[in-house]
Amino acid sequence: xxxxxxxxxxxxxxxxxxxxxxxxxxxxxxxxxxxxxxxxxxxxxxxxxxxxxxxxxxxxxxxxxxxxxxxxxxxxxxxxxxxxxxxxxxxxxxxxxxxxxxxxxxxxxxxxxxxxxxxxxxxxxxxxxxxxxxxxxxxxxxxxxxxxxxxxxxxxxxxxxxxxxxxxxxxxxxxxxxxxxxxxxxxxxxxxxxxxxxxxxxxxxxxxxxxxxxxxxxxxxxxxxxxxxxxxxxxxxxxxxxxxxxxxxxxxxxxxxxxxxxxxxxxxxxxxxxxxxxxxxxxxxxxxxxxxxxxxxxxxxxxxxxxxxxxxxxxxxxxxxxxxxxxxxxxxxxxxxxxxxxxxxxxxxxxxxxxxxxxxxxxxxxxxxxxxxxxxxxxxxxxxxxxxxxxxxxxxxxxxxxxxxxxxxxxxxxxxxxxxxxxxxxxxx
Numbered sequence: 001x002x003x004x005x006x007x008x009x010x011x012x013x014x015x016x017x018x019x020x021x022x023x024x025x026x027x028x029x030x031x032x033x034x035x036x037x038x039x040x041x042x043x044x045x046x047x048x049x050x051x052x053x054x055x056x057x058x059x060x061x062x063x064x065x066x067x068x069x070x071x072x073x074x075x076x077x078x079x080x081x082x083x084x085x086x087x088x089x090x091x092x093x094x095x096x097x098x099x100x101x102x103x104x105x106x107x108x109x110x111x112x113x114x115x116x117x118x119x120x121x122x123x124x125x126x127x128x129x130x131x132x133x134x135x136x137x138x139x140x141x142x143x144x145x146x147x148x149x150x151x152x153x154x155x156x157x158x159x160x161x162x163x164x165x166x167x168x169x170x171x172x173x174x175x176x177x178x179x180x181x182x183x184x185x186x187x188x189x190x191x192x193x194x195x196x197x198x199x200x201x202x203x204x205x206x207x208x209x210x211x212x213x214x215x216x217x218x219x220x221x222x223x224x225x226x227x228x229x230x231x232x233x234x235x236x237x238x239x240x241x242x243x244x245x246x247x248x249x250x251x252x253x254x255x256x257x258x259x260x261x262x263x264x265x266x267x268x269x270x271x272x273x274x275x276x277x278x279x280x281x282x283x284x285x286x287x288x289x290x291x292x293x294x295x296x297x298x299x300x301x302x303x304x305x306x307x308x309x310x311x312x313x314x315x316x317x318x319x320x321x322x323x324x325x326x327x328x329x330x331x332x333x334x335x336x337x338x339x340x341x342x343x344x345x346x347x348x349x350x351x352x353x354x355x356x357x358x359x360x361x362x363x364x365x366x367x368x369x370x371x372x373x374x375x376x377x378x379x380x381x382x383x384x385x386x387x388x389x390x391x392x393x394x395x396x397x398x399x400x401x402x403x404x405x406x407x408x409x410x411x412x413x414x415x416x417x418x419x420x421x422x423x424x425x426x427x428x429x
Contacts, residue, residue, distance in 0.1 A: 002035045004317050007066035007097075008042035009088055010079035011051060011059070014102055014129070015042065017306025018076060019053050022313075029310070033317045041066050043079075067092050074316055076309060077101040086110055093121045098320075100312040102129035102305055108203035108219045111210070124319065126312035131204040132157050132281045134304030135297040136311065141211045148287030150212040153251040154425070157204045159279035159299045160188045160195035161227050161247040165264075166277040168235050169244055175230060187279055197226035198262040201249045209251035209260050212285070215336040217251075217260055223341045225263035234351065234420055237391050238266050240379065241349075244274045248425065257337035259344055266349055266424040342400040347376065347424035349393055350406075353416040356388040360414045367412070371405040373397045387416055393424065 006022070008015050019039055022029065030036050041058045043066055044051070051059070066072060067088065075097045079085045085106055089099055090113075099118065101107070107114070107130055118125040128138045132155070141150070156162050160182060167178040179196065182188035194200045202222040209217045227247050238245050243266040251260045267274050272294050276282040281299030286292050298304035354360050361380075368375070379391040394402070402421070409415055 001030065002321060004035045004037045004074065004320065005040040005069075005072045006037060006313065007069065007072040007075045008039060008057075009063060009066065009075060009077045009085070011042045011044050012078070013302045014078040014305045014309065015076070016052055017302030017304075018078065018309045018313075019057060019306075020303065021306050021310045023053055023056060029314065033314055034321055035317050037313065037317060040072055041069070063088055067095055067097070072097065073320065074098045074100060074313055076313065077103060078309065079103070080105070082106055082109065086114070089114060089125075090117055093117050093123050093125070096121065096123065098124045098126075098316045100126045100129075100309055100316070102127070102309055104130040104200075104203045104207060108206045111207070112216065124316050126316060127207070128312050129305045129308035131207055132283060132295070133159075133297070133299040133301060134307045135281055135283065135295045135299065136308065137208065137283050137295050138211065139311070140295065141208070145285075145287060145290060145293075148289045149253075150285060150287045151253055153205075153208055153212055153249070153283060153285045154273065155205075155208075155249045155281070155283035156246055156273055156276050157208075157249050157281050157283065157299060158195055158198075158201040158247060159281060160192065161198075161201070162276065162281070163187050163279045164196070165227060165230065165235075165245055165247065168230070168232060169239075170277070172232055172235070174232050175228065196228055198224040198247060199226075201247060201262045205249040205251055205260055205262055208249075208283075209258065212251065213253045213258055213336060214334045215258055215338075217258065217338065221260055221338045223259075223261040223263070223344070227264050229420055230264055230422075231420070234349075234422065237349070237351065237379065241266065241377070241393065242269050243267055243424070244269060245422065246273060246276075248273070250425070253336065254339070256343070257339040259339040261341070261344065264422055266422055271425075342398065342403070344399045345396050346399075347394050347396050348402055349391065349420075349422040349424055351389070351391050351419040351421075352409075353383065353387050353389050353419065355414040355416065356382060356386050357414065360388075361390070363412065363414070364409060367408040368392075368394070368405045370408065371397075371401045373401055373405055 039057050043063045075092045164178045202224045206217045206219045248265045249262045282296040284294045374395045377393040381389050
């Protein structure tokens with residue numbers, strides 16, 4: 001039985017998960033691959049820290065002991081961050097190592113460079129774990145759905161924000177209160193900016209949409225809004241509209257170009273994504289042959305993400321065993337145009353406060369009519385001090401039309417405040 005040696009760059013949450021799966025499932029994995037896969041060495045920063053499987057894995061604080069080792073066939077990068085991970089991967093590829101990475105940040109920013117270097121050196125660079133943890137969405141798009149022309153992707157791909165919005169919905173709590181709880185439970189980082197501002201989801205969407213639409217989508221192409229403005233009041237109004245609020249990652253391939261956006265959205269309760277709660281992730285897509293499909297599972301964590309990493313390892317091992325010379329390239333793009341945000345079309349939820357006086361609503365309606373926008377529904381609730389809180393739900397319109405209406409409305413003396421503007425995916429996908 002052929003022996004395959006693995007080197008780990010990083011041995012934290014994901015790295016230890018990879019080790020757990022490879023060691024505990026060793027018999028099944030060797031039977032399925034015809035190879036004996038073992039971790040020869042792992043790079044860590046602190047050699048004194050106690051770690052699982054230390055009696056079976058050699059640890060080093062010198063990455064070159066792994067990168068330069070001629071007996072190591074596959075290097076798994078689970079360090080995170082941009083540097084030194086980028087430099088380590090490049091050097092490893094140049095030394096003839098195959099690479100498996102879970103690093104979404106690195107791929108979103110430097111994926112083109114890394115894939116080109118991998119292709120030049122005839123080595124594989126696999127990244128299933130970079131998006132949605134244990135959900136096998138990368139393999140599905142690259143393999144199972146290759147025959148399809150994919151039209152759209154809509155997903156919940158950040159567990160932190162989904163946990164926060166789920167708790168706000170189910171328990172009627174405020175954003176800051178739930179965020180603090182998420183940090184205490186380990187679902188949110190001490191600095192949660194990347195999650196709550198939508199940046200983490202945007203990086204994952206850039207990777208997914210690049211694969212799905214065969215067009216290079218950069219992180220800068222993705223329109224991003226976070227969830228920090230969502231309040232318990234907005235959640236309650238969403239319930240009245242028979243909707244839930246989710247942070248959605250949306251990519252659509254249309255005749256006039258590709259749109260990629262991450263933002264909170266009202267989603268009808270009967271949509272499959274509406275029931276995805278807690279830290280779980282789900283991705284809902286459509287293709288010309290498959291129709292609709294949804295992938296659901298744990299989007300993070302030691303073992304779910306480790307499972308995705310090991311699946312990539314197994315695929316590379318099978319290719320080594322079969323002496324496959326085919327290197328999977330994702331650099332042959334069709335280069336569809338990327339749509340600007342002002343060209344997006346969707347419906348909108350607008351919550352505002354105005355003076356509760358005659359003709360106020362008629363004047364507001366005129367501003368929207370001048371922008372070519374009509375209303376699907378209106379909720380008005382009286383407030384104190386002669387003010388009224390109004391929620392407007394528009395029919396689908398372009399972002400540019402909405403901005404025109406809001407610009408006109410902002411100068412209206414009877415307007416007290418615009419609390420929030422949230423998109424709807426009522427006729428989603």
